[in-house]
Amino acid sequence: MNLSTKKLNSANAIANGVIATKDLEEKLTKVATRLSKTIKVDGFRKGKVPLNLIKARYKDAIKQDAQKEAVQEMLQEAIKDLKIESKQVIGDPIITKFDEKSEGIDVEIKISLTPEIDLKLVDKCIPSVKFPKIENKAIKERLEEVAKREAPLVEAPKDKKLEKNDFAVFDFEGFIDDKPFDGGKAENFELMIGSNQFIAGFEDSMIGMKAGDNKDIKVTFPKDYQAENLAGKDAVFKIKLHGIKVKDSIKIDDALAKRLLPQKENANLEDLNEQIKNQLEIEAKTKLYNEELKEKLVDNLFDTIKFDLPDLIVEQEMDMLFRNSLGTISPDELKQLQSDANKAKEKRESFRATAQKSVTITFIVDALAKRDGVVVSDNEVFQTIYYEAMMMGQNPKEVVEYYKNNNLLPAIKMAMIEDRVLHKLLDSKIEQSEKVVEEKKESKTKKENKSTKKDSK
Incomplete structure (x- = not known):
């Protein structure tokens, strides 16, 4: 094989060669011989089918396999000629020229190599890191949030209007084109308003309702909604609000710390703040x-x-x-x-x-x-x-x-x-x-x- 190789740089190389017609014919015969051992043709015993018949009947497939093997051999020779290892080749080499001529096939292959990377300057690339100081005010606010989450839920007065962060207990049923759909119905469902657990517009539309109120809420399912039968559809949800629950007050003390830090022996409020x-x-x-x-x-x-x-x-x-x-x-x-x-x-x-x-x-x-x-x-x-x-x-x-x-x-x-x-x-x-x-x-x-x-x- 007439082969020449060249490294364009440390990460790219190119190989040019001519696969001689004689070599390709030998490949064709080898491929046909392998095929004759497994192929079944009426009138012939397995393994006894004449090569000429195999070559004639499976001409295109044999030619394709022979050319593929020849290119692979050329690639392996190119890797040797470039004095590189196969593991340095990255991705699939690309055949950029494949011209069939009377004397053979003129082939050009572009090869990508794993780049050589010098990491000496990495430390100079790291920006300086300065954290803002955590103020006592931020700690106090987070502590109050944590305490509120731990507080038990209690029934709100009957005349209270539903607000953000309240918990609504309600029945709902969804309809599309006046027809109910699977998974669109529930009873005594408990939802924190503002949690965004439901699709956009649903929770906001409930704000202002009182226990005992009924309301129809119109929403549109997102186009990328996971249920394809609902994606992008307009829907109406019929709502009946049974009650509203709110978080009760809770004392911020050592007892709360012990509950929140069960793994720490004799935990106190100072530990919780830390x-x-x-x-x-x-x-x-x-x-x-x-x-x-x-x-x-x-x-x-x-x-x-x-x-x-x-x-x-x-x-x-x-x-x-x-x-x-x-x-x-x-x-x-x-x-x-x-x-x-x-x-x-x-x-x-x-x-x-x-x-x-x-x-x-x-x-x-x-x-x-x-x-x-x-x-x-x-x-x-x-x-x-x-x-x-x-x-x-x-x-x-x-x-x-x-x-x-x-x-x-x-x-x-x-x-x-x-x-x-x-x-x-x-x-x-x-x-x-x-x-x-x-x-x-x-x-x-x-x-x-x-x-x-x-x-x-």
């Missing part, structure tokens, strides 16, 4: 990371850590971004893209910069995860999907099946790994800051001790 302060600190940290610092960190990593990108992976990312965008554009724009190949190409090309950044960050995160031993198990992925589905009022099993069937689980896992890697980097900045503060304290203490000794002399 627990709430810790929780508020965690929330403040998570908010700061998610709303500000993670984005800064990602931008810094992209701007600082430079390496060659595998072209094929970037192209695949562009394809995905382009396909996803088709679901968000207007019907007129979609029609234009379908009828004008240049416009479609231009639209796809508009995603190149986004794709390059996404691929860059994915490779950096993967390298950091390997360096720092960050892993996410399949079980953790399923637990996360289950929890989020439950929070959205969806069927967890159906959501998991959807992710499986659409091959989305690897993307979910990668997102979770990225989140952990970025959090770990930001946490390391806190640890460094705390270490510096501690060293300064120790240094100050030593100086003070020396000064005291001198004075005593």
Whole structure:
């Protein structure tokens, strides 16, 4: 085989070669011979079918298999010639030329390689982390919220009007086009108004009702509602409010602390305040990371850590971004893209910069995860999907099946790994800051001790 290879950069290579007609004929014979051992043809015993008959009857399939094997051999030779290992090849190599000529097939293969990433500058990419101080006022407000949640429910006076955060006890039945639908009926249902447990508009429409009132509530199911027979439909719910419950007052004292901190022996109000302060600190940290610092960190990593990108992976990312965008554009724009190949190409090309950044960050995160031993198990992925589905009022099993069937689980896992890697980097900045503060304290203490000794002399 006449073969030449070239590394375009550290992440991309190209191989050119000619698969000789003679070699291809040998492949055709080998493929036909293998096929003759298993194929059944009337009038011939198994394994005794003449090769000429096999070649004639299954000409196209044999030719396709022979060419495929020849290209695979060429690819393996190219990998050897490039002096790389098979595990360095990333994604599926792309055949960019396949010209059949009398002397053979002129083939060009583009190969993407796992990029080499230098992580020395990662620490310089981590933004400084400063948390806002948790004030006593915030602790007190959270303590009051916690106490209110723990307070028992009591019946409200009969003349009370339903308000947000009240608990309504009511019957309801839903109708679409004056016909009841499955799952749209319940009796003595208890609902906290403002919990958003029901679809938009339902709970707000109940505000102002009194015990004993009847009301028809008109709502529209979301277009993406999990029950397809209800999605996007207008509905009327007939409501009968039986009663209203409100939270009773509860004393904030050591007894409440003991109830809320059963794992702590002799828990008191001071312990509970400390627990709430810790929780508020965690929330403040998570908010700061998610709303500000993670984005800064990602931008810094992209701007600082430079390496060659595998072209094929970037192209695949562009394809995905382009396909996803088709679901968000207007019907007129979609029609234009379908009828004008240049416009479609231009639209796809508009995603190149986004794709390059996404691929860059994915490779950096993967390298950091390997360096720092960050892993996410399949079980953790399923637990996360289950929890989020439950929070959205969806069927967890159906959501998991959807992710499986659409091959989305690897993307979910990668997102979770990225989140952990970025959090770990930001946490390391806190640890460094705390270490510096501690060293300064120790240094100050030593100086003070020396000064005291001198004075005593």
